[in-house]
Structures are given as structure tokens and as C-alpha cells.
Amino acid sequence: MKPIVPLVIHGMSRDTILNGYNIPQEAAIMVNLWSVHMDPQLFPEPNKFQPERFLDLDGNFVKHEAIIPFSTGHRVCLGEHLAKMELFMLFVSLMQRFTFHLPEGAPEPSMLGTLRLPIAPINAPFPFELCAVPRG
Numbered sequence: 001m002k003p004i005v006p007l008v009i010h011g012m013s014r015d016t017i018l019n020g021y022n023i024p025q026e027a028a029i030m031v032n033l034w035s036v037h038m039d040p041q042l043f044p045e046p047n048k049f050q051p052e053r054f055l056d057l058d059g060n061f062v063k064h065e066a067i068i069p070f071s072t073g074h075r076v077c078l079g080e081h082l083a084k085m086e087l088f089m090l091f092v093s094l095m096q097r098f099t100f101h102l103p104e105g106a107p108e109p110s111m112l113g114t115l116r117l118p119i120a121p122i123n124a125p126f127p128f129e130l131c132a133v134p135r136g
């Protein structure tokens, strides 16, 4: 839905010129992963929760080259494969053991996130309430 790491910050190892811009060694470079994931030309109505945008007509998952939550290039996240496996196992084991619903009268979780700063800016959900009912 949205990148967990919206901005990646890099330093420069030396002065350089990129696309005609002088970039001095002391500059901090911000890579804006948010702008890619939320680009309406790539993903129409990007704020809409619409998982089917990643499925083909037969319902099979289609990898989209603009989905880059782990960044890209030489400094791509070293934990990408571990993180994907862990998220898959956590999500599947929760789905196998529980059904989920909102408490009576509770508002739906906000689709907006909020920035937290443990190490890098992290896009985290606002707190929300959810009932997890063990499957019989």
C-alpha cells in the first residue's frame, strides 16, 4: 500500500556531476521512494487499497517494476529476502489461526501513516483496534 521507508538518505563519497547538477561531497542525497509508490501515473488512485492492481486477469500475482520498498541498485536492502520470508510467515500464521474484525462501532484504521524516527524515517500506521478471534 505504502513504502515503510519513504525516504532513503545517502552520503556522497566525492564531488560529482549528475544530469548537469554539481553535487558536492558534503551533500546529503534523499531518494524519494514515496514518490514512486504514490505516482498516480504508475498506480491510478494510489491512496486506494486495491490489491487486485497486482493481479493479472487469471488472478495471478504480477511483479510491478516500480514496487521498490527495499530500494534498488548497489545499496538495496540486505535483509530483503529475510524480511519477505518473515512477513510471509507472520501474516500466514495469523491468517491461519485467527479471523479479524473491527470492534463494535470502532472506526476503520486510517490509510494515512505517521513518520517515526527510530533510525531512518519509518512510515508506521496510526494505532487502531482490531479483534483477533481464534479459528475453531
Ligand code: HEM
Pocket: 004, 005, 008, 009, 010, 031, 069, 070, 071, 072, 074, 075, 076, 077, 078, 079, 080, 082, 083
Ligand atoms: C519490511 C522490512 C524492510 C524494509 C522495507 C527495508 C527497507 C530498506 C531500505 C529502503 C533500505 C535503504 C537502501 C538504500 O540505501 O538504497 C534498507 C537498507 C538496509 N537494510 Fe533493510 N528493510 C527491511 C528489513 C531489513 C531486515 C530484516 C534487515 C536485516 C536483517 C535489513 C538490513 C538492511 C541493511 C543492512 C541495509 C543497508 C544496506 C546498504 O547500505 O548497503 N533490512 N532497507
